[in-house]
Amino acid sequence: xxxxxxxxxxxxxxxxxxxxxxxxxxxxxxxxxxxxxxxxxxxxxxxxxxxxxxxxxxxxxxxxxxxxxxxxxxxxxxxxxxxxxxxxxxxxxxxxxxxxxxxxxxxxxxxxxxxxxxxxxxxxxxxxxxxxxxxxxxxxxxxxxxxxxxxxxxxxxxxxxxxxxxxxxxxxxxxxxxxxxxxxxxxxxxxxxxxxxxxxxxxxxxxxxxxxxxxxxxxxxxxxxxxxxxxxxxxxxxxxxxxxxxxxxxxxxxxxxxxxxxxxxxxxxxxxxxxxxxxxxxxxxxxxxxxxxxxxxxxxxxxxxxxxxxxxxxxxxxxxxxxxxxxxxxxxxxxxxxxxxxxxxxxxxxxxxxxxxxxxxxxxxxxxxxxxxxxxx
Numbered sequence: 001x002x003x004x005x006x007x008x009x010x011x012x013x014x015x016x017x018x019x020x021x022x023x024x025x026x027x028x029x030x031x032x033x034x035x036x037x038x039x040x041x042x043x044x045x046x047x048x049x050x051x052x053x054x055x056x057x058x059x060x061x062x063x064x065x066x067x068x069x070x071x072x073x074x075x076x077x078x079x080x081x082x083x084x085x086x087x088x089x090x091x092x093x094x095x096x097x098x099x100x101x102x103x104x105x106x107x108x109x110x111x112x113x114x115x116x117x118x119x120x121x122x123x124x125x126x127x128x129x130x131x132x133x134x135x136x137x138x139x140x141x142x143x144x145x146x147x148x149x150x151x152x153x154x155x156x157x158x159x160x161x162x163x164x165x166x167x168x169x170x171x172x173x174x175x176x177x178x179x180x181x182x183x184x185x186x187x188x189x190x191x192x193x194x195x196x197x198x199x200x201x202x203x204x205x206x207x208x209x210x211x212x213x214x215x216x217x218x219x220x221x222x223x224x225x226x227x228x229x230x231x232x233x234x235x236x237x238x239x240x241x242x243x244x245x246x247x248x249x250x251x252x253x254x255x256x257x258x259x260x261x262x263x264x265x266x267x268x269x270x271x272x273x274x275x276x277x278x279x280x281x282x283x284x285x286x287x288x289x290x291x292x293x294x295x296x297x298x299x300x301x302x303x304x305x306x307x308x309x310x311x312x313x314x315x316x317x318x319x320x321x322x323x324x325x326x327x328x329x330x331x332x333x334x335x336x337x338x339x340x341x342x343x344x345x346x347x348x349x350x351x352x353x354x355x356x357x358x359x360x361x362x363x364x365x366x367x368x369x370x371x372x373x374x375x376x377x
Contacts, residue, residue, distance in 0.1 A: 002034045005086055007107065008097030010040040010067050011059070017179075017208075017294030018097055018127065020270065024181050025095070026065050028362040037089075038065060039082065043072045045102075059270055073106045083113025090119050095369060096149070099127035104141030111148040121373040124149045129162040133213075142166055151372035153365070156313030158290075174368045175317070176294065178301040178360040182273040185302045191278035197262060202233045204338060205280035205304075208295050209242045210265070215286035215309065217251055221331035222286070224255040228335050231342065235284075236262040238276045277302035282341045286327070286334050290314045299324075300357040305349035307337045322352030 006026055009019040022038055029036040061067070070085070072078040086094065094114060096107055114120050129142060143166055146152075152171035154160040160173050192199050210216055216237070222228060223235050241248070245265070252258055268276060277283070283299040283306045290312035299306050306324035308314040320326045327337040 002029075002093060003089070003091040004029045004034045004036045004093045004095065005089065005091040006036065006038045006095045006097075007071070007086075007110065008038070008040065008095075009044060010038045010065070011061050012069065013040060013044055018099060020179060020181065021294070022097060023062060023065060023067075024177070024179070024362065025365065027181075028366050030064075032363075032366060036066065037091075038067045039070050039086065040067055041071045041073060042069050042078075043074065046074055071106065071110070073103060076105075076109065079106055079109040080113065083110040086110070087114045087117045087120075090117050092120065093369065093373060094120055094122045096122060096124050097127065098124050098129070098142075098145060100131060101135070101138040101141040101145075104143075104145035108141075108145040108148065111145075115148050121150050122148060123151045123153060123369050123373055125153045125155070126159055126163060127155060129159055129166060133211075153368055153372065157316060158313045170372050172368060172372060174365050175360050176297045177362045177365055178357060179294065179298045180301050182270060182277075182298070182301070184274070186274060186278045188278060191275045194275045195264070195279055197236070197279055198234075202231065202342060203236050203262070203280055204233060204282045204284050204341075205236045205238060205276060206284055206286070207268075207276060207298070208239045208293075210237070210239050210248070211242045213287060213289050215288045215329060216248065218288070218309075218329060218331050218334055219284060219286040220248070220251055220255060220257065222335040222338065223257045223260050225331070225335035227339055229260065231339060233338065233342070234260055234262055236264065236276070236280060238264045238268055240267045241265055273298070274302065277304055280304060281346055282307060282324075282338070284334075284338065285309065285314060286329065287311050287314060288329050297360050300353060300360055303350060303353045303357070305341060305346055305353065307334070307341060309334070319352060319356065323349060323356045 006022050008022045010022050013019055026036045026038050070082050111122055146167045152163055153174050155176045157173060163171055189199055206216060206219055283304045285293055285295055285308040287309050296317050306318050307327055308318045309329040310326050311329055315326045318324045325337045325341055327333045
């Protein structure tokens, strides 16, 4: 039996897609017969780095996972303690998530200590190597982190290319697996009743944390388009603000589109996710820059056609005309593509969505991890 340790966000941290991903990955390893433990953070971010309302989940702890709340991201003495603890466990594989250079010193130190057991192999799943919001120390922190890692998995071509600036170690691209742990799709009418939404309106969905690079401002400008207004399309915004809300309120007022919006801007708990995806006609990702997005596999799981912008790696995951439509990152083209989605209708995209989603398997990811490390699973 392989012994696997995953290092990264998990319950009781809510961590958005990363925590969800790590817990689902742990279940896949367990399904394959691996003894699996997640080491998560007792302190993930100091408050000045966390823009949301709370870092902690209100959902019950998963009963089927072994999660150790152990890592303090800003305490070097803790890094030594955790590193020694995992070193003594002698796992065959450590899977470490890397999404923010701030984590480089903490995770890099823990990994160096683990490597001293001369047994454990380390693979990093890199969400980002060059962050969306740049800060002093990004490059040296990432350089420090990559050194003890044996191999890398990236979830987009862009991150795979970015990684080459820091290391020549083995690396491969694996498609972000489906988020199939939020339950199954519910009928649209039931979902809308549950959320208190109009049953017969045309509703598009912007889902996830609201951050500058995700382009919600472009989508708001698109909602002011006269044809969008005439079509009666409404925008459901479901996700917590991770930056100043005032700029968006001002834009909404300036554009005079408040009556076209449905704002659900608190954190969306895991148990509610399926209702938001099921309630919408289409999922809109108007990003200004991106590597990959966890919203894409979420939309595939719930078989919702997407509109994504032609930035970073986004467009490569959504075949144009088959699983959705590709727009340029400007309000006019976004508006035109939203209108075209409705002209085609959701049913047009269903065969393509169902074909594409077959590629997004968790077993493909675990196989890639073992293969990169040349370990028999």
